[in-house]
Amino acid sequence: MKKLRFSDLQDKKNGHILQDVLPGAYLSSGGLSFAKRGDRSHTxxxxxxxxxxxxxxxxxxxxxxxxxxxxxxGEHIPVTTGDIVIIEPGEDHHLNSSEDDPIVTVWCHAGPNRHKNQQQEDAV
Structure with a gap:
C-alpha cells in the first residue's frame, strides 16, 4: 500500500491524473462511493x-x-480528506468509514484500455 496526498500529484495535461502512482495508460473502471456511518467495504x-x-x-x-x-x-491505517491510497496487487483491503464523519471516495483501476463506454465501436 502507498499513501499520499492530492498535493503530491504532478500536474498532468495528458494521460490520467494518477499515472505516476497507478500503472496503466487509461483509467479503466471505478466509481464514486458514499459510505454509511461505520460501514466496512467488501465485507x-x-x-x-x-x-x-x-x-x-x-x-x-x-x-x-x-x-x-x-x-x-488486518492493520488499520487512518485516512482523511485529501489522501490517496494505492492498493497493490494481492493486498487484502477494506475501507472503514468513521461514525462521526462518513467517508466519500472515488475508487479506480487503470489498465491498457479505456473503459468499455469509451472504446470505439467496430465500423459497420
Missing part, C-alpha cells in the same frame, strides 16, 4: 463469505470527504 466478499478482498492489479482510493481507516491485511 464477506471472499470465497465462502470470508472477509478477504484482493485484486490482480492496483486500485486507487481518493478520499474526497470524511475520515476512516484503510484496513490492510
Amino acid at each position: 464477506n466478499d471472499g470465497p465462502e463469505g470470508r472477509d478477504y478482498h484482493v485484486h490482480g492489479d492496483c486500485e486507487a482510493f481518493l478520499i474526497l470527504q470524511g475520515t476512516g481507516t484503510m484496513e490492510m491485511n
